[in-house]
Amino acid sequence: MENKKELRTWLDDFKLSHPLVIAGPCSAETEEQVLKIAHELQGSDVSVFRAGIWKPRTRPGGFEGVGEIGLKWLQKAKAETGLLMAVEVANAAHVKLALEHDIDVLWIGARTTVNPFAVQEIADALQNTDKIVLLKNPVNPDLSLWLGGLERLYNAGIKKLGVIHRGFSTYEKSKYRNNPEWQIAIDLQNRFPDLPLICDPSHITGKRDMILEVSQQALDLNYDGLIVETHIDPDNAWSDAAQQVTPDALKRIFVDLRVRKATD
Numbered sequence: 461m462e463n464k465k466e467l468r469t470w471l472d473d474f475k476l477s478h479p480l481v482i483a484g485p486c487s488a489e490t491e492e493q494v495l496k497i498a499h500e501l502q503g504s505d506v507s508v509f510r511a512g513i514w515k516p517r518t519r520p521g522g523f524e525g526v527g528e529i530g531l532k533w534l535q536k537a538k539a540e541t542g543l544l545m546a547v548e549v550a551n552a553a554h555v556k557l558a559l560e561h562d563i564d565v566l567w568i569g570a571r572t573t574v575n576p577f578a579v580q581e582i583a584d585a586l587q588n589t590d591k592i593v594l595l596k597n598p599v600n601p602d603l604s605l606w607l608g609g610l611e612r613l614y615n616a617g618i619k620k621l622g623v624i625h626r627g628f629s630t631y632e633k634s635k636y637r638n639n640p641e642w643q644i645a646i647d648l649q650n651r652f653p654d655l656p657l658i659c660d661p662s663h664i665t666g667k668r669d670m671i672l673e674v675s676q677q678a679l680d681l682n683y684d685g686l687i688v689e690t691h692i693d694p695d696n697a698w699s700d701a702a703q704q705v706t707p708d709a710l711k712r713i714f715v716d717l718r719v720r721k722a723t724d
C-alpha cells in the first residue's frame with residue numbers, strides 16, 4: 461500500500477475548521493449514561509460519539525462491556541443528537557452486529573491490532589465497506605505490526621481508513637500510562653501523509669490532568685484529530701476512571717487549545 465490521497469477524502473467530508481473530535485465514555489454503562497453524555501456533547505466540537513460495548517480487559521474479572529444491548533443505546537443517541545457513532549470491534553461477530561445497528565465508525569483496539577488473524581477476520585467481515593475504520597496502534601512499539609494491520613484493511617477494499625495513536629506499553633515506570641513514542645507515529649505519518657492520524661491522549665496519559673498537554677503536542681505535530689474519553693461522572697466510571705473528563709472539562713480543553721493556537 462503506497463500513500464493514497466483517496467484515504468483522506470472521508471476526513472474532508474467532515475468539512476471541519478478544527479481537528480476531528482471523537483469523544484464519549486470508555487464504556488457504555490447504561491442507556492441513561494450514554495444519552496446524557498451524548499446530549500452534553502451535542503453542539504460542541506465533537507462530531508463522533510465513542511463508547512466501548514465489548515471491552516477487552518488485560519486481566520479477567522473486570523467489566524467486559526454491556527454487549528449488544530449497548531448498540532441500541534447508541535442508535536438512540538444518534539437519532540436524538542445527530543452525532544455519528546463509533547464502537548470498538550474485535551472479531552467478525554462484533555462487525556456484523558455493529559453494521560446491523562448502523563454504527564458509523566468502527567475502531568480496532570490496541571490488543572487486537574497485535575493479532576494478524578483477528579485483524580484479517582475483521583477486514584474480511586468489512587470487505588469493501590464504506591464505513592470509517594480506525595486502527596489503533598498495537599500495544600507494543602512495533603511499526604510493522606501497525607502497518608501490517610493497515611495493509612490488511614486496505615487490501616480488503618476499505619478506503620475510509622485512519623489510525624489512532626494511543627501510545628505503547630512499557631514495563632518501566634513512566635509518567636504516561638502508555639508511552640507516546642511520538643517518533644513511531646511520525647514515521648507512519650511520513651509514510652502515509654494522507655492517512656488521517658488521530659491522537660488518543662486518554663490512553664497515552666491515563667490521567668485526566670495531562671490530556672490538554674498531550675492533545676497540544678499532537679496538534680503541534682499536525683495530527684488530524686483527537687479521541688478523548690468523556691464521562692458525566694468520571695470518578696465512578698466502570699472502566700478507565702482516572703483518565704476520563706467531563707463534557708464541560710472537554711469543552712474547556714478545546715477553549716485552551718484554541719487560545720494557545722491563536723497566541724502561537
Ligand code: PEP
Binds near residue numbers: 486512516663
Ligand atoms: C478504549 O479505547 O477504550 C480502549 C480499550 O483502548 P485501547 O485499545 O487503546 O487500549
Ligand code: MN
Binds near residue numbers: 486487689699700
Ligand atoms: Mn478506555
